[in-house]
Amino acid sequence: MSVFSVLAAGGETVAEHSSSAPWILAHAWVLPALMVAAFVATLFFGKRMKFLGAEFGIVSSVATMVLAIGGVIQWVRLAPGTHGEEGAKAEALRAVGAGLRSFAAHFAGEEPIKLRDPIERSVSWFRNGSVDVGLGIHVDGFTVAMLFTVAFISLCVHVFSIEYLRGDKRFTHYFASLNLFSGAMLWMVQTSTTLGLLFGWELMGLCSFLLIGHWWEDKTNSDAALKAFFTTRTGDIGLLVGIVILFFAAGNTFDMAAINEKALHGGINHATLVVAAVALFFGVMGKSAQFPLHTWLPDAMAGPTPASSLIHAATMVVAGVYLFARLYGVFWQGFSITSGGMNFGSWIGAITIVSAAGLAFVQTDIKKVLAYSTVSQLGYMILGLSVGAWVGAIFHLVTHAFFKALLFQASGSVAHSGSHHSFEMERMGGLRKYMPITYRTFFVGYLALAGIPIFSGFWSKDEILNAADKNGFTLALIAGSLGAFMTGCYMTRVMAKTFWGENRLHLFHDDHDAHGAHAAADDHGAAAHDTHAHDAHGHDAHGAAVAHDAHGDAHDAHDGPHESPALITGPLVALAVMATFVGFANWPFKDFLFLKRFWFEKNIANITFEETIAAAGKVHPFNWGVAIPSIILAVGGIAVGYWYNVVKQGDLGLVRRGGVFGLGHKVLKNKYYLDALWTDLIIGSIKGPIAKMAYWINQNVIDAVINTAGRSAAATGRGVYRYIDQGLVDGIVNGAGISASTGGGVLRKLQNGKVQAYAATFLAATGLIAFGLVLFL
Amino acid sequence: MLINQFLVLAAFLFCAGAYGVMVRKNAVLVLMSIELMINSVNMNLIAFALKNDNIIGHVFALFVIAVAAAEVGVGLAIVLLIYRNRRSVDPGEVSEMKG
Numbered sequence: 001m002s003v004f005s006v007l008a009a010g011g012e013t014v015a016e017h018s019s020s021a022p023w024i025l026a027h028a029w030v031l032p033a034l035m036v037a038a039f040v041a042t043l044f045f046g047k048r049m050k051f052l053g054a055e056f057g058i059v060s061s062v063a064t065m066v067l068a069i070g071g072v073i074q075w076v077r078l079a080p081g082t083h084g085e086e087g088a089k090a091e092a093l094r095a096v097g098a099g100l101r102s103f104a105a106h107f108a109g110e111e112p113i114k115l116r117d118p119i120e121r122s123v124s125w126f127r128n129g130s131v132d133v134g135l136g137i138h139v140d141g142f143t144v145a146m147l148f149t150v151a152f153i154s155l156c157v158h159v160f161s162i163e164y165l166r167g168d169k170r171f172t173h174y175f176a177s178l179n180l181f182s183g184a185m186l187w188m189v190q191t192s193t194t195l196g197l198l199f200g201w202e203l204m205g206l207c208s209f210l211l212i213g214h215w216w217e218d219k220t221n222s223d224a225a226l227k228a229f230f231t232t233r234t235g236d237i238g239l240l241v242g243i244v245i246l247f248f249a250a251g252n253t254f255d256m257a258a259i260n261e262k263a264l265h266g267g268i269n270h271a272t273l274v275v276a277a278v279a280l281f282f283g284v285m286g287k288s289a290q291f292p293l294h295t296w297l298p299d300a301m302a303g304p305t306p307a308s309s310l311i312h313a314a315t316m317v318v319a320g321v322y323l324f325a326r327l328y329g330v331f332w333q334g335f336s337i338t339s340g341g342m343n344f345g346s347w348i349g350a351i352t353i354v355s356a357a358g359l360a361f362v363q364t365d366i367k368k369v370l371a372y373s374t375v376s377q378l379g380y381m382i383l384g385l386s387v388g389a390w391v392g393a394i395f396h397l398v399t400h401a402f403f404k405a406l407l408f409q410a411s412g413s414v415a416h417s418g419s420h421h422s423f424e425m426e427r428m429g430g431l432r433k434y435m436p437i438t439y440r441t442f443f444v445g446y447l448a449l450a451g452i453p454i455f456s457g458f459w460s461k462d463e464i465l466n467a468a469d470k471n472g473f474t475l476a477l478i479a480g481s482l483g484a485f486m487t488g489c490y491m492t493r494v495m496a497k498t499f500w501g502e503n504r505l506h507l508f509h510d511d512h513d514a515h516g517a518h519a520a521a522d523d524h525g526a527a528a529h530d531t532h533a534h535d536a537h538g539h540d541a542h543g544a545a546v547a548h549d550a551h552g553d554a555h556d557a558h559d560g561p562h563e564s565p566a567l568i569t570g571p572l573v574a575l576a577v578m579a580t581f582v583g584f585a586n587w588p589f590k591d592f593l594f595l596k597r598f599w600f601e602k603n604i605a606n607i608t609f610e611e612t613i614a615a616a617g618k619v620h621p622f623n624w625g626v627a628i629p630s631i632i633l634a635v636g637g638i639a640v641g642y643w644y645n646v647v648k649q650g651d652l653g654l655v656r657r658g659g660v661f662g663l664g665h666k667v668l669k670n671k672y673y674l675d676a677l678w679t680d681l682i683i684g685s686i687k688g689p690i691a692k693m694a695y696w697i698n699q700n701v702i703d704a705v706i707n708t709a710g711r712s713a714a715a716t717g718r719g720v721y722r723y724i725d726q727g728l729v730d731g732i733v734n735g736a737g738i739s740a741s742t743g744g745g746v747l748r749k750l751q752n753g754k755v756q757a758y759a760a761t762f763l764a765a766t767g768l769i770a771f772g773l774v775l776f777l
Numbered sequence: 778m779l780i781n782q783f784l785v786l787a788a789f790l791f792c793a794g795a796y797g798v799m800v801r802k803n804a805v806l807v808l809m810s811i812e813l814m815i816n817s818v819n820m821n822l823i824a825f826a827l828k829n830d831n832i833i834g835h836v837f838a839l840f841v842i843a844v845a846a847a848e849v850g851v852g853l854a855i856v857l858l859i860y861r862n863r864r865s866v867d868p869g870e871v872s873e874m875k876g
Contacts, residue, residue, distance in 0.1 A: 751874060753873060754871075755872075756801075756868055756869060759798050763795055
């Protein structure tokens with residue numbers, strides 16, 4: 001039984017929810033609608049407003065934020081099992097859920113999780129034959145958590161952008177894209193069908209293209225935008241294939257709850273699920289920047305920093321993870337996650353964690369380090385989902401969103417006020433003294449990302465590693481632990497280069513306008529790809545500098561480093577608070593003060609979750625055996641990073657001497673030659689041999705034919721000229737010309753422009769035809 | 778039922794209309810002549826529909842009337858604009874071709 005059978009019975013509008021469903025949850029579509037309204041308003045009236053359209057975005061993000069908080073409260077207070085859809089489906093699910101709950105409770109040794117039914121509302125979008133395609137919302141704990149995260153980060157980004165992009169020539173358009181971006185994500189996390197999801201997914205692709213290419217005058221920026229767009233589109237082929245397969249496999253339905261249910265209860269055969277899961281996973285790899293389709297994400301740094309913050313934290317890249325978690329039934333069966341062997345998803349996740357963390361070591365651009373760290377952390381989420389840590393991965397998504405948004409915005413603050421709009425870490429150093437608030441907030445983000453206890457990143461990462469251990473994914477556990485070590489290490493490098501030590505900005509004083517970033521890029525003399533990447537940043541800085549000069553009075557760009565204004569530090573502080581405390585939402589120990597054991601898990605648990613993780617008895621209590629090694633590794637990574645970057649002052653002798661380290665450095669600098677693989681090897685191998693073959697055929701076959709033909713043609717030509725051309729053809733041509741001229745002279749009388757003459761001709765012709773028909777038929 | 782009378786009348790009307798379209802010097806009268814032709818065809822449709830006891834002919838006639846109304850609306854608007862520009866509604870004068 002799907003929503004659609006209910007729809008078919010109920011006619012056009014079916015609001016399958018009891019009237020007692022809380023207002024915000026039943027009307028969750030209002031959140032994206034607000035952002036889209038702001039988008040339209042900004043686009044049409046933005047330029048005429050006092051703040052150039054920013055006010056629309058701010059007002060609707062504040063409203064969205066308030067509604068999202070209200071939604072969280074309403075969800076938490078919602079009584080289990082009494083709301084949501086009625087009918088046979090819900091009844092059946094509830095019965096299954098109850099059985100599983102007692103089962104899970106038996107394993108976990110604690111009181112069962114109380115399931116709340118999702119709140120579903122749907123209207124009939126279009127109908128084709130017996131297939132009724134609905135457009136609806138499906139609000140459950142997962143959705144509410146996502147709505148809150150997205151709304152919070154979107155608000156911070158909006159506020160941050162006012163100052164960061166002040167005076168930019170496309171300020172209004174920037175804000176419009178930002179609004180639509182948030183709106184698309186808010187829509188995507190609540191839609192009930194795969195079609196609705198695709199809609200939000202593609203809208204985000206469009207908005208990220210617009211934002212990454214915000215300063216499109218520079219070719220590198222527009223190239224980066226195109227690269228992001230096309231790389232994600234490559235993955236989207238898989239997504240589309242997966243959606244179509246699931247549509248037919250689940251009995252002509254796009255409804256995700258129905259698809260999950262069918263997948264879990266054997267309604268779809270296993271081979272189909274494997275194909276569907278792999279196809280969908282390609283979409284996830286493109287969007288969530290998994291190895292080897294991650295190459296677009298670091299280039300996407302060409303966009304304005306707050307936009308990067310939104311892309312990396314709450315919207316674009318987590319869309320893939322969201323899809324994975326939402327259609328978990330399909331992946332659970334397709335990847336055979338229960339069996340405990342390494343599957344496609346966990347391989348990709350593990351490779352992504354380690355490879356991206358390795359790349360983060362050699363970047364000299366602070367935003368690129370953060371970009372690779374995002375790729376690595378997304379690897380954790382994919383790994384977590386692939387090893388059965390559904391809650392852990394979602395929890396990591398939420399905590400990561402807060403601390404990564406914080407890190408990005410803090411790096412934006414550094415560039416804005418501390419390093420003359422450059423993201424080159426060579427130009428920073430010692431900023432701890434000049435930018436105390438930025439330093440402290442960045443430090444919080446650093447600890448959270450490195451996985452130091454108390455801070456949010458630790459709790460979520462630990463849950464993933466714990467599940468990997470419990471479910472028998474030893475390789476995943478090793479990759480995750482190695483990633484924890486590397487994360488601590490490269491983030492310490494960033495801290496050392498940016499905030500500790502002595503300030504190096506004055507070393508670049510000769511060219512302290514933003515164009516200096518080019519010089520810096522050239523100085524490094526790195527491989528071609530790297531220079532290219534630096535260029536992108538030079539331009540980024542250039543665009544920001546334009547913005548900066550326009551309000552030059554506010555603070556002089558030629559001053560030394562100083563703290564950013566309140567519009568920038570405010571969001572930083574808010575995000576730092578969240579990055580510190582949000583980890584307590586899933587407190588794994590006994591209730592303590594306000595901390596409730598597994599509060600987050602209990603509130604996002606849904607039926608899919610119950611049937612997968614809980615049914616296998618995989619509710620994980622805190623495991624010191626996993627936590628302590630991961631803490632030791634993280635601290636060890638920090639210590640190694642500190643020793644190398646601070647004590648040894650980042651001595652490059654090790655890599656310059658060549659050998660294994662030199663080779664490793666070179667491979668990392670060239671990003672595992674993946675860009676070369678895509679552009680040179682794959683495109684080149686399609687382009688090269690075919691072009692060569694065509695050339696050979698051109699030279700040897702076609703030319704020979706043409707030459708022979710040419711020679712014989714020349715000989716015949718001479719003969720023909722004399723007799724045929726001069727004699728016969730000229731006669732014909734001249735005759736034709738004369739007859740055409742004469743005929744034209746007669747016929748032009750008909751084209752006299754007199755309507756009635758035309759009518760007469762027309763009538764006569766019709767009459768003749770009619771006469772002919774009567775006579776001969 | 779004999780339909781001869783109807784058909785003869787329709788043919789007569791059609792010829793009158795065709796004559797009007799070709800020779801009239803007033804565009805409004807040309808439009809009226811066109812109406813005459815259309816209605817003669819309508820008359821044929823109705824006649825045959827009655828003879829064959831078939832509703833489709835009636836429906837089609839109604840359809841033709843609706844289209845004719847729209848056509849007259851557009852035609853009159855054109856005539857009005859021509860009159861404003863040239864102070865004349867003689868369709869023979871509207872040509873700018875050398876012919």
